[in-house]
Amino acid sequence: MWSTALLLVIAACSVSATQRVAVIGGGVAGASAAHYIRQAIGEASIEVFERNQLGGRAQEQDCDGVLVELGASIVWHKNYLVKDLAAAAGLECVSPPSDGLLAVYDGKELVFEQSTWGIVSLLRLILRYGFSWWSFRSAPAAMFEKFTGIYPLLDNGTTFDRPEQLLKAVGLYEYTQASLFEYLRENYGSSLDLLAKELIAGVNKVNYNQNNMQINALAGHVSLLPATEPSVFKIKGGNSQLASRVLQVANATVHCPAAVAAVQQLADGRFQLELQKQAGHGCPAGDVQAGAGQCAESPSGATAPQPFDAVVVATPLEGSGLTFPGLHLPVIPARKFQQTVATVIKGAVRPSYFGLSAMTYSAVMVTEEAAVPWSSLSLLGRTASDNVTLWKLFSSERLPHAWTEMMFEAGYEVVVNKTWSAYPKFDPPEDMAPFKLADGLFYAAALENAASAMEVAAIEGRMTAALAVKHLRAAAAAQQAGQGPQLVQAGAERAAEEGAAAAA
Ligand SMILES: *[C@@H]1O[C@H](CO)[C@@H](O)[C@H](O)[C@H]1NC(C)=O
Ligand SMILES: *[C@@H]1O[C@H](CO)[C@@H](O)[C@H](O)[C@H]1NC(C)=O
Ligand SMILES: *[C@@H]1O[C@H](CO)[C@@H](O)[C@H](O)[C@H]1NC(C)=O
Ligand SMILES: *[C@@H]1O[C@H](CO)[C@@H](O)[C@H](O)[C@H]1NC(C)=O
Numbered sequence: 001m002w003s004t005a006l007l008l009v010i011a012a013c014s015v016s017a018t019q020r021v022a023v024i025g026g027g028v029a030g031a032s033a034a035h036y037i038r039q040a041i042g043e044a045s046i047e048v049f050e051r052n053q054l055g056g057r058a059q060e061q062d063c064d065g066v067l068v069e070l071g072a073s074i075v076w077h078k079n080y081l082v083k084d085l086a087a088a089a090g091l092e093c094v095s096p097p098s099d100g101l102l103a104v105y106d107g108k109e110l111v112f113e114q115s116t117w118g119i120v121s122l123l124r125l126i127l128r129y130g131f132s133w134w135s136f137r138s139a140p141a142a143m144f145e146k147f148t149g150i151y152p153l154l155d156n157g158t159t160f161d162r163p164e165q166l167l168k169a170v171g172l173y174e175y176t177q178a179s180l181f182e183y184l185r186e187n188y189g190s191s192l193d194l195l196a197k198e199l200i201a202g203v204n205k206v207n208y209n210q211n212n213m214q215i216n217a218l219a220g221h222v223s224l225l226p227a228t229e230p231s232v233f234k235i236k237g238g239n240s241q242l243a244s245r246v247l248q249v250a251n252a253t254v255h256c257p258a259a260v261a262a263v264q265q266l267a268d269g270r271f272q273l274e275l276q277k278q279a280g281h282g283c284p285a286g287d288v289q290a291g292a293g294q295c296a297e298s299p300s301g302a303t304a305p306q307p308f309d310a311v312v313v314a315t316p317l318e319g320s321g322l323t324f325p326g327l328h329l330p331v332i333p334a335r336k337f338q339q340t341v342a343t344v345i346k347g348a349v350r351p352s353y354f355g356l357s358a359m360t361y362s363a364v365m366v367t368e369e370a371a372v373p374w375s376s377l378s379l380l381g382r383t384a385s386d387n388v389t390l391w392k393l394f395s396s397e398r399l400p401h402a403w404t405e406m407m408f409e410a411g412y413e414v415v416v417n418k419t420w421s422a423y424p425k426f427d428p429p430e431d432m433a434p435f436k437l438a439d440g441l442f443y444a445a446a447l448e449n450a451a452s453a454m455e456v457a458a459i460e461g462r463m464t465a466a467l468a469v470k471h472l473r474a475a476a477a478a479q480q481a482g483q484g485p486q487l488v489q490a491g492a493e494r495a496a497e498e499g500a501a502a503a504a
Helices: 003-015 029-038 080-088 117-128 132-137 141-146 150-155 164-168 171-179 180-188 191-208 217-228 241-249 403-409 454-483 485-500
Strands: 020-024 047-049 059-064 066-069 100-107 110-113 233-236 253-255 260-266 270-277 310-313 337-346 361-364 373-381 389-394 413-424 436-438 441-443
Touching: 020 260, 020 270, 029 047, 029 080, 029 110, 029 241, 029 310, 029 454, 059 337, 066 373, 066 389, 080 150, 080 241, 080 454, 100 191, 110 117, 110 191, 117 132, 117 191, 132 180, 132 191, 141 217, 150 164, 150 454, 164 171, 171 217, 180 191, 180 217, 180 361, 191 217, 191 361, 191 373, 270 310, 310 454, 337 454, 373 403, 441 454
Parallel strands: 020 047, 020 310, 047 253, 100 361, 310 441
Antiparallel strands: 059 066, 100 110, 260 270, 337 389, 337 413, 361 373, 373 389, 436 441
């Protein structure tokens, strides 16, 4: 009896030795992973390695009193995980001002113009597109109904090694196997062709800078949700805080800027990270200024000192420079990213560019075939110092001067231009990398081929957190087993049980 009790104590001590988790990437996916690992294993040590800025592809900039989101800018109101994370981090979700009117431009003229009178807009919709809008209207909501099936799975700790399994479990996989264009043709014949080329393409260009032929039907439906149910929010003070504040609340140690060059597996199954040149020693997330954080220097070619029990790669491998020497990874399908340039211009739009006498629209989308180098234009607000309008344009390349001169009245000024590898170049049928790359090594940027959004990043983070937690619990149990033979059975069984209920 006595000796068993003693063994139990010893085993308990050795198991409580802090487990260490590395998260590579300090965007929404990485923050979500850190948050859900922390929820499941209160005492784990979580270290985040971010090579640029916390927030990932959510970054904002103050332009003379107007806080401009240059990357991920809005969240749909039913994106429950982003809402949960924001609430956990004490962040406020606010509605962006939505008092403006929308128009659609085909490169020569405005083909659709919203009116201040709802009924007039409706009549114009019917006049141009017939009743096709009506027949399509419920499609994004029907897709989302399936999408909501993901949440109970995440809540009860169901894990999937591959994104396809998750998508199949909720009935969304097929949406990723056809282009939006093919999907619409199959379900609506050619009745939606004009609507698809104009309004639908316009929305998809705003969200993904890609057309209906390229985009898969899932991403296409996701991007249309706010158009069919226009209720969106953003994080007060900037969307990048979703990552930085969640990491703070998760008590993660943040190394920023710190680029990981290699992940190596040790003989005992744990992982060693090798960092590129200088990197911060790491500090509590709260001490890192979102965007500019750096706490301390460490020598170049540094190796993070102690091995990690699990690693979550929460950044697209493409362009990350990450290598995995000695690890036999599963096939990771080649993927390209769509370059999108966000340009902020201070000045007045030339109404004549759109054939208008006054610029009455606050957002202009472009049709699929519009021969213009920009893909959306939207009013951001007015500068605090001199009350001049600020506009944001998206394009695939830097906008040539000749174009900005054509579009804006003389005296305009380019305030910001930022180039992003913004989202995958969709390529249906989509072929996705696994969430689980190896025992203890997980990938939280694999679902992005299905649809790219902050909510999807949060889902990837949570799924990989659940996988990592299962792994950590099994590793703890195995260690416990190694310490005291009498405890092998009990320990392994308990681990199996805990593993089943892991991470929520
Ligand atoms: C936060 O993490 C650090 C480093 O792992 C640890 O020393 C500290 O006790 C943690 N703080 C809380 C409140 O859990
Ligand atoms: C988790 O939830 C899903 C969907 O509600 C259900 O099918 C599954 O059986 C649940 N699994 C567990 C382990 O509770
Ligand atoms: C800024 O300019 C607009 C348009 O001319 C005007 O309606 C508004 O009152 C001005 N605001 C301030 C603070 O001057
Ligand atoms: C965009 O920004 C870069 C670097 O800030 C600058 O060199 C370039 O002139 C800008 N391009 C335009 C079109 O304003």
